[in-house]
Amino acid sequence: MESLLFLPVLATCRLLLAWVHFPVPDGLLIDHQLTSPLTSYFRLKEGLWLYNHGVDPYVGGILKHSPLFLSLFSTVPPGRVAWALSDIVGAWALVRIWRSRQQLGQSRRDGLVGTAYLLNPYLLLPSLASSTSTFENGAVLLTLMFAAEGRPSPALLALALSTHLSLTTLLLVVPVLMLLATSPTSQLASPRLFGGSYWKVLRYASEFVVYWFVLVCAASIMAGGVWNWMRESWGASLILPDLTPNPGFWWYFFTEMFDHFRPFFLMVFSTHLVIYVMPVCIKFQHDALYAAFLLLGILGAFKPYLTLADPGLFLSMFAVFPEIYPYLRHAIVTALLHAHASLLLPLFHALWVIEGRGNANFYYASSLVMGIAGGAGIVDACFAGMRIAVGSVPEVERGKWEVIQQ
Amino acid sequence: MHWGGALFTLCLSASLAASSTNNVPSAISGERYNEDLFIRPLLGWQNLLEDVLRDSESSGQHYTLFPLTLGQILEEYSIAELHLTLNSGKWDYDHWGYPDDPSVGTGAELWAWMADGPSSTIDERWTGLRNALAGLFCASLGSLDMRRTSSPSTVFPISFSPSTPHALRYANLPSENVCTENLTPFVKLLPCKSHAGLATLLNPQRIFDADWHGLSIHLRSTEKGTELKLGVQAVFDPVRLSGGRRRDWSFRLLFDRMAGSSVVRVQVPDGESHALSPTFVADDSAAAVYNLITQVPLDVSMSWPYEHTFQYTRVHQSRLVPLSIQRTLRGSSQIHVGYFENLPALVTLWMHTMETKVDGVKRDDLISNVTYHPHHVLANGQKSPSTFQATLTIPAASTLHLSMEVSRAFLKYTEHPPDAMRGWDLPPAILFPVCDPTMGICDMRSTSADVRGRMYTPSLLIDLPTPDFSMPYNVIIFTCTLITLIFGSIFNLLTRSWVIVRVED
Numbered sequence: 001m002e003s004l005l006f007l008p009v010l011a012t013c014r015l016l017l018a019w020v021h022f023p024v025p026d027g028l029l030i031d032h033q034l035t036s037p038l039t040s041y042f043r044l045k046e047g048l049w050l051y052n053h054g055v056d057p058y059v060g061g062i063l064k065h066s067p068l069f070l071s072l073f074s075t076v077p078p079g080r081v082a083w084a085l086s087d088i089v090g091a092w093a094l095v096r097i098w099r100s101r102q103q104l105g106q107s108r109r110d111g112l113v114g115t116a117y118l119l120n121p122y123l124l125l126p127s128l129a130s131s132t133s134t135f136e137n138g139a140v141l142l143t144l145m146f147a148a149e150g151r152p153s154p155a156l157l158a159l160a161l162s163t164h165l166s167l168t169t170l171l172l173v174v175p176v177l178m179l180l181a182t183s184p185t186s187q188l189a190s191p192r193l194f195g196g197s198y199w200k201v202l203r204y205a206s207e208f209v210v211y212w213f214v215l216v217c218a219a220s221i222m223a224g225g226v227w228n229w230m231r232e233s234w235g236a237s238l239i240l241p242d243l244t245p246n247p248g249f250w251w252y253f254f255t256e257m258f259d260h261f262r263p264f265f266l267m268v269f270s271t272h273l274v275i276y277v278m279p280v281c282i283k284f285q286h287d288a289l290y291a292a293f294l295l296l297g298i299l300g301a302f303k304p305y306l307t308l309a310d311p312g313l314f315l316s317m318f319a320v321f322p323e324i325y326p327y328l329r330h331a332i333v334t335a336l337l338h339a340h341a342s343l344l345l346p347l348f349h350a351l352w353v354i355e356g357r358g359n360a361n362f363y364y365a366s367s368l369v370m371g372i373a374g375g376a377g378i379v380d381a382c383f384a385g386m387r388i389a390v391g392s393v394p395e396v397e398r399g400k401w402e403v404i405q406q
Numbered sequence: 407m408h409w410g411g412a413l414f415t416l417c418l419s420a421s422l423a424a425s426s427t428n429n430v431p432s433a434i435s436g437e438r439y440n441e442d443l444f445i446r447p448l449l450g451w452q453n454l455l456e457d458v459l460r461d462s463e464s465s466g467q468h469y470t471l472f473p474l475t476l477g478q479i480l481e482e483y484s485i486a487e488l489h490l491t492l493n494s495g496k497w498d499y500d501h502w503g504y505p506d507d508p509s510v511g512t513g514a515e516l517w518a519w520m521a522d523g524p525s526s527t528i529d530e531r532w533t534g535l536r537n538a539l540a541g542l543f544c545a546s547l548g549s550l551d552m553r554r555t556s557s558p559s560t561v562f563p564i565s566f567s568p569s570t571p572h573a574l575r576y577a578n579l580p581s582e583n584v585c586t587e588n589l590t591p592f593v594k595l596l597p598c599k600s601h602a603g604l605a606t607l608l609n610p611q612r613i614f615d616a617d618w619h620g621l622s623i624h625l626r627s628t629e630k631g632t633e634l635k636l637g638v639q640a641v642f643d644p645v646r647l648s649g650g651r652r653r654d655w656s657f658r659l660l661f662d663r664m665a666g667s668s669v670v671r672v673q674v675p676d677g678e679s680h681a682l683s684p685t686f687v688a689d690d691s692a693a694a695v696y697n698l699i700t701q702v703p704l705d706v707s708m709s710w711p712y713e714h715t716f717q718y719t720r721v722h723q724s725r726l727v728p729l730s731i732q733r734t735l736r737g738s739s740q741i742h743v744g745y746f747e748n749l750p751a752l753v754t755l756w757m758h759t760m761e762t763k764v765d766g767v768k769r770d771d772l773i774s775n776v777t778y779h780p781h782h783v784l785a786n787g788q789k790s791p792s793t794f795q796a797t798l799t800i801p802a803a804s805t806l807h808l809s810m811e812v813s814r815a816f817l818k819y820t821e822h823p824p825d826a827m828r829g830w831d832l833p834p835a836i837l838f839p840v841c842d843p844t845m846g847i848c849d850m851r852s853t854s855a856d857v858r859g860r861m862y863t864p865s866l867l868i869d870l871p872t873p874d875f876s877m878p879y880n881v882i883i884f885t886c887t888l889i890t891l892i893f894g895s896i897f898n899l900l901t902r903s904w905v906i907v908r909v910e911d
Contacts (some may be wrong), residue, residue: 030813042756049758050780060780060792062754241783243816253885256819256878272889276896283900301892353871360873364881368888375892382899390904402909405902 006111007095010118011088017128018084028129032353033345036305037242038064038166038233041078041130048074058223058232061241066165066233067223068215069132083127086138091117093141098320100148100184101289109322116319122312122342133309136166140313144292147176148184152204155180160211164219167234168303171273171295173208174281177201178288186323187286188388194285237304238270245353245363247345247370248306252360273302283386290385293317297381301374308342311374318381326392327384334380337373341366443607444506472634473595476625479538483531484521486572486627487564491515492545492584493620495641496864507622507637508859511834513580514545519564522571532575544587550577552784554750554833556793561746561838561860565626578748580831580865584621586610592621595636608638615647616640741800744840745808751781751789752830752870753812760810764801772799772806797840814870822872829869837861 028034029042037043047063047070050056057063057070076082091114098113099105117123127134139162146155159176162169181196181204216230223229236242243255250269257265276298284291293314300311315338325331344366351358393401479485489509497510509515516539520531532555540547555577562576589610596605613619619640626633749755755778762773774797781792800806823830838860 045758046756050778053757053776053778055778055780059782061783061789062780243818245816249885249889251816252873252881254818255816255873256881258878259818259820272893279897279900302889356869356871360871361877364884368884371888371892375888375895379892379895379899382896386899386904390906400909402907404905404907405899406905 003111004106007091007114010111010114011091014087014118015081015084018080028125031129031346032245032349033247033308033342034126034129035131035133036246036307037244038236038305039126039131039133039136039307039309041132044069044073044078044132056224056226056228058226058228061232064233064236064242065132067219067229068164069135071222078130080128080130083130083134086134087118087123087127090123090134090138090141093138093145094316094320096145097141097148097184097289100145101186101320103185113319117316120312120316122308123316126307126309126312131307131309132165133307136162136169137309137313139165140169140172140296143172143176144179144289147179148289150180150183152180153207156204156208157211160208160215163212164215167237168273168299171277171299172292173205174277175288175292175295177204177208178281178285179292180204182286182288184289186321188290188321188323188385189391191286191389238266240266240304242305244305245349245360245367246306247308247341247367248301248303249367249371250304250306252364252367269302269304273298280382287385290321293321294378294382294385297374297378301371301378311338311370311377314374314377321381321385324381324384324388327387328380329383330376330380334373334376337369337376341370341373345370472632475542476595476623476634477632479535479542480625480632482538483518483535485518485531485535485625486521486566486568487519488535488625489515489517489562489623490539490543490547491620491622492543492582492588493618494584494614495616495618495620497618497862499861502641504859504861505639507620507624507639508861509622510618510620510639511578511580511836511862512865513578513831513833514547514550514582515576515578516547516550517562517574517576519568519572519574522573525573528573528575536577543591545582545584547579547582550579551788552790553788554578554748554791556748556779556791558746558748558793558795560795560840561744561836566628576748578833580833584619585614588621589613592623592636592638595623612642613638613640616642742840743798743800744838745794745796745798746836746838747794748791748833749781749794750791750830750833752815752817752868753832754781754815755792755794756811756813757794760808762798763807763809764804769806772801773797773808774799814868817870819873819875819878822870822875826870826872826875829867832866832868834862834865837863 030040035041043063044065047057047065050062051070051074063070094117095110095113098110099107123134123137139158143155143158143162146152146158155176159169159173163173178194178196178201181200182194219229220227240250240254243251245251253265253269254262276295280294280298281288281291284294296317297311297314300306300314303310345363348358348362348366352360352363387403390403393403480488491507491509491511492514493510493512496512497505516536518532518535520528520535522528529552533551536547536550539545555575557574558576559574562574564572564574589608593599593605593608599605620638622635622637622639624633624635624637626635747755757776757778760773760776762769764772775795777793777795779793781789784790798806798808
C-alpha cells in the first residue's frame with residue numbers, strides 16, 4: 001500500500017470493473033438497501049423515458065432526482081463508466097483532504113486512504129447498482145477537498161451543487177464555511193476559540209447563496225420553466241411521500257403513523273437533524289473538518305431516505321483521522337454492529353417484500369440495528385475527538401488516574 | 407367431440423325517448439318495451455343466456471314504462487350516455503367467444519358521457535351520479551372515486567354525434583360482488599317488475615349460481631329519445647346442475663321457473679343428436695323462435711336422448727401471466743387492436759422496460775401510439791390512476807407478448823383495507839377496436855375494425871407488502887427510544903466537562 005503505484009492501479013481496476021460489463025444482477029438496480037427513491041437509477045431511466053415522450057416526469061412522483069441529472073443523462077448516455085469515474089474522483093478527493101490535513105505532499109498512507117473509499121463495500125455496491133448517491137458523495141468530498149485546500153470559490157460551488165442534489169447536505173454549510181475561514185490541520189489536541197474572521201464567513205455565505213440560486217435557476221430552465229421539481233426532489237426529504245423501505249428510521253415510523261400526527265413528527269424529525277449542527281460546530285470550532293465529519297455521521301444514521309452509501313461515507317472518512325484511533329472506546333462493537341445489520345438487512349428485505357413470507361418487523365428490527373451501529377460510530381468518534389485534547393496518562397501513572405466526564 | 411355450452415343472455419331493454427314535445431300534439435305516448443331472451447350453446451355443455459328488454463318513450467316527462475329514478479338521474483346530472491355493468495366471474499374468450507354485450511369485465515364498471523363544463527363541475531356531477539347509482543342499485547359504486555377514474559375517450563366512444571361537447575368519465579372496481587341485493591332493484595326498474603314477462607325467469611338462486619353472470623344497464627340518447635337497455639347475461643352449466651351426468655337443459659332446470667311473455671330464441675346447435683321441445687314455431691338463422699304471447703307458460707328444454715352420461719373433453723387452458731397479455735391470433739391476417747390499462751396507484755408501471763415480443767423475438771414496431779399518464783397526486787392527497795393506451799399490431803397466427811416491469815406501492819397504515827392480507831384487485835385491461843392506419847380514418851363501429859367490440863382480460867389480484875398492523879405504538883416507542891439514546895449520548899458528551907479522578911487503590 002505504500003507504493004506510489006497502488007492508487008493508480010486501484011483506480012484502473014475500478015474502471016475495468018465498469019468497462020468489462022461485469023454481470024451485475026438486475027436486482028441490484030432496485031435493491032432498497034443500495035438505492036432509494038431519491039437515488040435510484042431505475043427511476044432516472046423512467047424519468048428519461050417520460051421526458052423523451054413528452055410527459056412531465058415530475059408529475060407522478062416517479063422521478064425525484066434533480067433536473068440536472070435529467071439533462072446530463074439525456075445528452076450523455078448513462079453508462080457504468082460515469083459511476084466508476086465518480087468513485088475515482090471521490091477517492092482522489094479523500095486523499096487530497098488527507099494530504100491537506102497533514103500538510104504533506106505525499107505520504108505513505110495515501111494508498112490506505114484511497115482504499116478505504118474505493119474498496120468500502122458500503123460505497124462499492126451502490127456504485128455498482130448505479131445509485132446516484134455516488135455522485136452526491138463525490139460532490140461532498142470535492143467540497144471538503146476544496147475547502148481544506150483553501151480555495152473558496154470552487155468549494156462553495158461544489159457545496160451548492162451537493163446541497164442541490166441532496167437537501168440534507170445543508171447541514172454541512174456551517175462547518176464548510178468555518179473550514180474555509182480556518183485551516184484543516186488537526187487541532188483536535190489543542191482546542192481553542194474560533195480563529196477565523198466572521199466577516200469572511202459572511203462573505204462566503206453570500207457567495208454560496210448566489211451559487212445556489214444560479215443552480216436552482218439552471219435546474220428550473222432545464223425542467224422547462226416549472227418549479228414542481230423542487231417539491232418532488234427536495235420536498236421528498238421533508239414530506240416523505242414515498243414509503244419505500246430503506247435502512248433508515250423514517251419509513252416505518254411514518255408508515256405506522258396516523259395522518260393526524262404526521263406533520264408534527266415530520267417537523268420533529270427534520271428539526272432533529274438540524275439541532276446537531278450548532279452544538280457540534282461550537283464544540284469543535286477549532287477543527288471544522290472534524291465537525292463536518294461528525295455531521296456526515298449524523299446524516300449517515302438519520303437521513304430521510306437512507307441507503308448504505310451514507311454510513312459508508314462516514315466510515316471511509318475515519319481513514320483521514322488516525323489521531324483518534326487510540327481513543328476509540330468500542331470500535332470493534334461498531335464494526336460488528338455494522339456487519340450484523342448489513343447481513344440481516346437484505347435477508348429480511350427479501351423475506352418480507354420479495355417472498356411475502358416474513359413480517360415487516362424483521363426488516364424494521366435490522367434497520368434499528370443499523371441505526372445503533374451508526375449511532376455507536378458517531379458517539380465513539382465524538383468522544384475520541386474530545387478525549388484527545390485531554391491527553392493520555394503517562395506510563396508511570398497508569399492505573400492511578402482516570403479521565404471521565406461529568 | 408366438440409364442446410357445447412349455453413350462453414344465457416337475458417336482455418331487458420327499455421328505451422325512453424324523451425324528446426322535446428312542445429310542438430308535438432298529444433300523440434300516443436311513444437314508449438316501447440321489448441323483451442328478448444336468447445339462449446346460445448357455448449361449449450359442449452354450457453349455456454349462454456341473454457335476456458334483453460327494451461323500452462322507449464317519446465313523451466316529455468311521462469314515465470310509465472321507463473323507470474322514473476333513472477330518468478331523474480339523467481336529468482339531474484346532464485348525462486347523455488351511461489353504462490353500468492356488474493359482473494362476476496371471468497369471461498373465457500377462448501372457449502366462449504364474443505359475448506353479445508361486450509362489457510364483461512369483472513366487477514363494477516361505470517362510464518358516462520356528460521355535458522361538458524369546467525372539470526370541477528364534471529367531477530362533482532360524476533360523484534353525484536356514482537352516489538345516486540350506488541343508492542339505486544345497492545352497490546358500493548361510491549368507491550369509484552378519483553383514485554379509479556380516468557377519461558379514455560378512444561376506448562369508449564360516444565355512440566351518437568352530439569351537438570354540444572361532452573366529457574367522459576370511466577371507473578372500474580373489480581372487487582365488487584354481485585348478488586341478489588343488486589338484482590332486486592334492477593328488476594324493480596321494469597314496468598311489471600318480476601310478475602310478468604321474461605323477468606319472471608330471473609331466479610336469483612339460479613342466476614348467481616351460474617359460471618359467469620352479469621347485470622348491465624345501458625342508457626343511450628338516440629334521435630327518438632333515450633334508450634334504456636337492461637340486460638342479464640349468464641353462462642349456465644347444465645352438467646354441473648344435473649350432478650355431472652347430463653347436458654340436457656330446460657327452463658325448469660336453469661331457472662326453476664317458466665317464462666311469461668315475449669320472445670324466446672334458442673340457437674340450435676348443429677350436428678348434434680339433440681331434441682328440442684316444445685316443437686319450435688319459426689326457425690330463422692339456426693335459431694328456434696318461440697313467441698310467448700301464444701304459448702304461456704313455456705318450458706323450453708333441450709335434451710340429448712341418446713347420450714347416457716356426458717363426458718368432458720380435455721381442454722387446453724391458456725395461462726395468463728401477471729401483466730403480460732397473451733392473445734393467440736387465430737385469424738389469417740394481422741390484427742390491429744387498441745390496448746387500454748387503467749391501474750390504480752397501487753402499482754407503478756415502468757414504461758422504459760416495456761417489451762414486445764413475438765415468439766421470443768423483440769418486435770418494437772408492433773406497438774405504436776403509446777399514451778401514458780402516470781398517476782399524479784390530487785388535491786386531497788390521493789393519487790389518480792395511471793392510464794396506459796397503445797395500439798398493438800398482432801401478426802397472423804402468432805402470439806404477442808407485451809411485458810413491462812411493475813413495482814408495488816407501500817401504503818400507509820390507514821390506507822390498507824381491513825382485510826389487508828387478501829390483496830387488491832387490479833382492473834382488467836381492455837382491448838378495443840381501432841382501425842388499420844393504412845385504411846385511413848374509419849368509423850369505429852364499421853366492419854373494417856378488426857376486433858368486434860371490446861374484450862376484457864381477467865382481473866388480477868395483487869399482494870402488497872403490508873406493515874404489521876399491531877405495531878404503531880411499538881414502532882413509535884422503539885424509534886424514538888433509539889433516537890433519544892443517540893441524541894442523549896451526544897448531548898452528554900458535548901456538554902460535560904472532563905475531570906481527572908484519582909483511582910482508589
